[in-house]
Amino acid sequence: MTTVALAVTDGMLHFELALAYEVFGAVPASVAVPWYRVFVCGPGPVRAGRFRLDPDHGLDHLTRADTVIVPGWADVDEEPPTDLVDAVRAAHEAGARVAALCTGAFVVAAAGLLDGRRATTHWAHTGTLAARYPQVTVDPDVLYVDNGTVLTSAGKAAAMDLCLHLVRLDHGSSIANTVARRLVVPPHRDGGQAQFVTTPVPPPDKHPLADLFAWVLERLDHPLTVEDLARQARMSSRNLGRHFRSVVGTTPLQWLLIQRIRHAQTLLETTDDSIDAIATATGMGTATTLRRHFNRTVGVPPDTYRRTFRSRTPAVPQGRVPHGRAVEF
Template identity: 80%
Template sequence: MRTVAVAVTDGMLHFELAVAFEVFGTAPAGVTGPWYRLLRCGPGPVEAGGFRLEPDHGLDRLASADTVIVPGWADVDAEPPRDLVDAVRAAHQAGARVASLCTGAFVLAAAGLLDGRRATTHWAHTGVLAERHPRVEVDPDVLYVDNGTVLTSAGKAAAMDLCLHLVRLDRGSVVANAVARRLVVPPHRAGGQSQFIASPMPAQEDHPLADLLPWAIERLDQPLTVEDLARRASMSSRNLGRQFRSVTGTTPLQWLLTQRIRRAQELLETTGESIEAIAAATGMGTGTTLRRHFNRTVGVPPDTYRRTFRRAESAAGETALTERRAAASQA
């Protein structure tokens, strides 16, 4: 069982706190074996977003956790509390994986954990973070940054993306997707995705492309063109482009590429198909083309992406097998 300690202090943003509690606090239905052990660690009773929170442990408990989550707080103009900064630094030195949500990156930066590393925070505060901590390579555009034992996320929904990313690394894509389904959120958004990118699948169903988008997703293995889409939608290519911008926030070709990449991710996670076969199944044509687009969009080559999730799923499987054997020996 992995211990996840949430570092809490006065002024923490309640949304980011809630995200950590929702993801790590309760196992999704159907997931067997032990779930995370979630701890609330703070200097004493704290106020967060108008709510009073009573920690279970002091900040010194962070040092014995497997993962430490540092939510953001509202007043980024103030220096982070020294006891919190020291406790987070000590936890990392003790071997904990440390992840910040939103402006929690200011705590990690103050602790020196981001020096020489790429990091992000909410886009509205990236300039302040870069100015205050010039040794940090601040990336204002991405959803989250994974440096192995140090991770940072942008604000709000990106905090959820990072927490799901951690579950995916620990327990595999199947479990992470189950958590996402329970929370009714997208199962995976790559960390390198822009903070500003519009949703490629509109939430509302009543729009001019409601019939076209599912039709296209069912035919991603085919070499679809803008003209093919326009003909199917009974629109001119120019009008189709305007509708795509209005509904999805992007162009028809960029939308198609995003869907092809997402399909490739699913196949890499769930099948043993070769890169060439996945390229054909997603309409990329060749493995070379898939690798180029996948690496540029996701941030890692498809082979590396597959190995990452296979390792996570293998570890989860070994844990489950060990638990079953232990249970059988006690029966």
């Protein structure tokens, strides 16, 4: 997926547009892989918020892209321009992967690319999307949805999550983490995390689970239980569950499983350890258990994942675990 086209027209949200350009357009330092070629496609000079933008190419150039990014659409009460909708549809028919950021889902839905598929958008507009396009299964409770060739995200920060998810699919989690560190954002939040939680998320070192997260990440090879986590956090299991729902938007066990899977991804990418050894290092116990959970979470078996990403990420000596494992807030 070497070429990325940003599909723009008057009324695009400048935040999502700039975000996508920053992720795909800036080559990360010390990354020894071919990076994306990014171009902006539009019908002519366009306005995104208070900014004027001169596209590199017309909308017909979208069909030459491997990935098409559709930024947020400002006025969801209006139908998106027909030329934009037609161009996005044509790009997908030509084989492009299409990713809608925030309310860009309305453009993709108008193109018919979400028919019969699950999708999301900013929580404030999920009802409108579902009512206007009843053939789309709208999920208001997730950060992003990956349907393979068509992806959608919730608003603002979730758009960053989806862009980093695309980088991880193309180049592996190690390089995606490098991009995230440059942008000073969390390296990964799973798409299934809640879009909206009951209380604002405090700074990482201030919330009541901060110490627990660090403690768990150093012990992923242990068979930890909810009771173990609750004991370490000095609270009841029920109270721990409430804090996890508030801070992370999921249950303690689901969060723990995701950390194990992400650690397994890192080991598959950066070591030659056997699947059995990785199962032990991630607390999965057996290769069978690791394969079952990995396949269900990532969508492919560990062996396939390793073959896909192993050649893209420089190896580290066996026994070493790269620094910077992600804690998902």
